[in-house]
Amino acid sequence: MTPELGRRLLYYMKLMRELEHRIEKLYRQGKILGGVFFGRGQEAISAGSAVLTEPDDYVCPSHRDLAAFLIRGMEPWVVLAHYLGRRDGPTRGRDGNTHMGSLPHHIISYISSMAAIVPVANGVAFSFQYRKQPNVVLCYFGDGATSRGEWHEAMNFGAVFKLPIVYICNNNQYAYSTPITRQMAVPHITDRAGGYGFPCERVDGNDVAAVYEASKKAIERARRGEGPTLLECETFRMTGHSAHDGAEYVPKQLWEEWGRKCPIARFEKVLLEKRLLSEAEIQQIHGRVASEIDAAVERAERSPYPDTADLLEGVFANHTYAVSHHAMASGKAE
Amino acid sequence: MPEITYLEAIREGIWEEMERDERVFMMGEDIGAYGGAFKLSAGMLERFGERRIVDTPLSENAFLGAAIGAAMMGLRPIVELQFADFITTAYDLIVNYAAKARYRWGAGVPIVIRGPSGGGVHGGPFHSNNPEVPFVHTPGLKVVVPATAHDAKGLIKAAIRDPDPVLFFEHKLLYRKLKEEIPRGDYAVELGKARIARAGSDISIITYGAMVYVALDAAKALAQEGIEVEVVDLRCLVPLDEEAVLDSVRKTNRVILLHEDTRMGGFAGELAARITEHAFDSLDAPVMRVTAPDCPVPYSPPLEEAFLPNTKSVIEAARYLKVY
Numbered sequence: 001m002t003p004e005l006g007r008r009l010l011y012y013m014k015l016m017r018e019l020e021h022r023i024e025k026l027y028r029q030g031k032i033l034g035g036v037f038f039g040r041g042q043e044a045i046s047a048g049s050a051v052l053t054e055p056d057d058y059v060c061p062s063h064r065d066l067a068a069f070l071i072r073g074m075e076p077w078v079v080l081a082h083y084l085g086r087r088d089g090p091t092r093g094r095d096g097n098t099h100m101g102s103l104p105h106h107i108i109s110y111i112s113s114m115a116a117i118v119p120v121a122n123g124v125a126f127s128f129q130y131r132k133q134p135n136v137v138l139c140y141f142g143d144g145a146t147s148r149g150e151w152h153e154a155m156n157f158g159a160v161f162k163l164p165i166v167y168i169c170n171n172n173q174y175a176y177s178t179p180i181t182r183q184m185a186v187p188h189i190t191d192r193a194g195g196y197g198f199p200c201e202r203v204d205g206n207d208v209a210a211v212y213e214a215s216k217k218a219i220e221r222a223r224r225g226e227g228p229t230l231l232e233c234e235t236f237r238m239t240g241h242s243a244h245d246g247a248e249y250v251p252k253q254l255w256e257e258w259g260r261k262c263p264i265a266r267f268e269k270v271l272l273e274k275r276l277l278s279e280a281e282i283q284q285i286h287g288r289v290a291s292e293i294d295a296a297v298e299r300a301e302r303s304p305y306p307d308t309a310d311l312l313e314g315v316f317a318n319h320t321y322a323v324s325h326h327a328m329a330s331g332k333a334e
Numbered sequence: 335m336p337e338i339t340y341l342e343a344i345r346e347g348i349w350e351e352m353e354r355d356e357r358v359f360m361m362g363e364d365i366g367a368y369g370g371a372f373k374l375s376a377g378m379l380e381r382f383g384e385r386r387i388v389d390t391p392l393s394e395n396a397f398l399g400a401a402i403g404a405a406m407m408g409l410r411p412i413v414e415l416q417f418a419d420f421i422t423t424a425y426d427l428i429v430n431y432a433a434k435a436r437y438r439w440g441a442g443v444p445i446v447i448r449g450p451s452g453g454g455v456h457g458g459p460f461h462s463n464n465p466e467v468p469f470v471h472t473p474g475l476k477v478v479v480p481a482t483a484h485d486a487k488g489l490i491k492a493a494i495r496d497p498d499p500v501l502f503f504e505h506k507l508l509y510r511k512l513k514e515e516i517p518r519g520d521y522a523v524e525l526g527k528a529r530i531a532r533a534g535s536d537i538s539i540i541t542y543g544a545m546v547y548v549a550l551d552a553a554k555a556l557a558q559e560g561i562e563v564e565v566v567d568l569r570c571l572v573p574l575d576e577e578a579v580l581d582s583v584r585k586t587n588r589v590i591l592l593h594e595d596t597r598m599g600g601f602a603g604e605l606a607a608r609i610t611e612h613a614f615d616s617l618d619a620p621v622m623r624v625t626a627p628d629c630p631v632p633y634s635p636p637l638e639e640a641f642l643p644n645t646k647s648v649i650e651a652a653r654y655l656k657v658y
Contacts (some may be wrong), residue, residue, distance in 0.1 A: 008656065049544055082420065083474065087343050090439055091438050091439045094437055094438050094439075095438045096437070099438065100439070100452050101439040101441060102438075102439065103436075103440065104442055107436070108403070108441075109441070110404065111431055111434075112430075113426050113430060116395075116399065116426055116427055116430065118399070119395050119396050119397075119398070119399020119400055119402075119427065120399045120400075120402050120403040120406075120427070120431060121397060121403060122396065122399060122400045122403060122404020123401060123402055123405070123406070123407070123411075124403040124406065124407055125403075125405065126400050126404050127403065127404040127407035127408070127409050128407075130359070130385065130409060136476070140346040149395065150396070150399065150426075150427070152393035153391070153393035153395045153396035154399065155389055156393065156396065157390070157391060157393055157396035157400060160391055160602070167531075185498035202475070206505050211535055280578070314436050314440060315436070315437050315473050315474050316436070316474065316476075316498050317436065317496075317497035317498050318497075320429040328338070
């Protein structure tokens with residue numbers, strides 16, 4: 001760990017935490033509609049892995065991996081514009097919450113049936129292999145996704161083709177309200193993935209340095225052409241499934257136990273103990289994050305709503321076709 | 335020009351596109367050394383190698399998803415479904431991922447998902463379906479249903495070159511039964527243009543796929559009775575050549591909508607709605623549907639024969655319309 005890396009990891013974890021806090025606030029104010037989903041307490045996982053990506057690598061984040069978006073260069077105001085349904089968001093108002101993707105940032109969007117991203121992420125890795133590009137894909141998902149058929153199909157496919165991909169599981173122990181013990185009869189996700197024929201490793205998902213080291217090894221292996229690795233990052237969702245969910249089903253002692261393992265507070269302690277950063281430097285990062293988010297909210301709220309004239313744009317590549325198709329179907333062409 | 339089959343025409347189209355464009359590859363089950371369940375990819379492994387003729391595990395979600403991911407990276411995957419019926423196993427990836435990606439976040443998914451559909455070969459309830467309608471109803475997907483060897487080659491080429499996801503439903507009954515002389519070398523048939531398979535002035539039959547031949551047989555018989563039938567082969571359901579349909583109806587004033595798919599919610603319903611919306615004043619008789627009944631495709635020969643729309647039922651509908 002160097003001071004520079006420490007600063008970077010702390011900045012992105014803190015930015016994710018505070019940006020999500022602000023998103024929740026805007027949601028409670030009725031400015032963000034629909035649902036909002038957070039990775040509170042899980043920041044070390046996307047931050048500790050995505051910082052390792054090279055410019056031409058790709059990430060496929062889940063809904064609890066906001067740091068991966070930020071690290072890939074999606075600016076906080078663009079994220080907020082997306083949540084607010086504005087034109088400057090990466091989906092131009094066509095989708096909401098964490099359903100964000102951006103080809104220029106090399107971020108592949110997941111869809112709500114979340115395991116579906118895993119076979120798609122394999123395809124991105126397949127294209128690297130096809131073109132002999134030395135790149136890798138980081139594919140994120142939760143414990144719930146590992147119960148889906150396409151997840152198992154994709155694990156097997158990735159193994160058979162030795163794809164340059166790292167499967168990163170946020171095992172936060174609850175899929176909505178369903179605890180991991182109702183998700184599977186084996187103790188670990190690594191037990192599930194272990195039969196497919198690539199290395200699987202359990203990682204302390206609340207220790208950003210541990211996530212970083214494990215990801216580094218897995219990425220290097222993938223880049224060498226040796227195939228996938230699965231990292232089961234054990235963590236806890238310090239929030240409900242979404243902001244409307246009070247998570248009363250979570251036993252109180254789990255909140256307390258995991259609250260003490262906050263990845264940000266923990267990392268700050270390490271940075272101080274190892275004299276990598278001073279208290280003043282840490283406070284400086286906090287201050288930078290707070291002011292960046294204030295500016296981002298202001299800019300995002302200035303972004304216009306999408307024009308309803310563009311409702312059909314992008315259904316097909318040929319926009320004219322989509323419009324005429326619709327116009328004729330609704331009788332407007334005559 | 336030598337005669338080639340419908341199946342060979344599709345192979346030729348894919349082969350030429352793979353020779354032309356390094357980004358094109360094919361994925362599916364048993365397509366390599368075995369050459370595919372219908373031998374459509376016979377000889378392709380030898381020519382293009384394992385990198386581009388990719389045998390996969392028996393996992394439709396895994397390989398369809400992989401094709402989607404590769405397509406977003408700019409490759410041009412062709413996915414073979416061993417039978418079009420199995421498309422249901424990867425429905426989510428097609429309708430929720432591929433169809434919506436461009437609209438949601440500007441990520442085009444230029445894939446072709448192709449496979450044998452249709453009955454008439456005693457395949458039973460899982461190897462005979464016509465699964466086009468759910469995909470016609472999903473914005474963002476194109477649906478192609480070739481009836482001739484000429485079109486099969488030209489349309490598969492257009493589908494491979496298309497920037498959007500295309501579902502290409504071949505009719506397995508035509509694979510070897512249909513032989514035609516087709517132009518050699520490169521030509522594409524534009525998606526969304528119907529074809530007048532036979533010109534006529536009294537009744538229009540709007541149809542697609544193998545039913546084009548049922549319509550043509552009926553037209554031949556009806557001509558003996560002095561009824562001149564026009565047969566419109568749609569070639570594509572999306573984009574739909576609505577003008578070709580309406581032009582024909584305006585000319586004949588009587589229309590039969592014929593498809594092998596079952597009746598309830600079938601494509602004929604959409605056509606009927608468009609005809610009544612846009613050409614109501616041209617109609618001299620009710621819009622008639624001739625389709626399979628609402629029942630799974632049965633196996634036993636007399637049952638399957640009773641299930642499939644045939645020349646007799648088309649002739650009866652035409653006679654009814656003529657005197658209406």
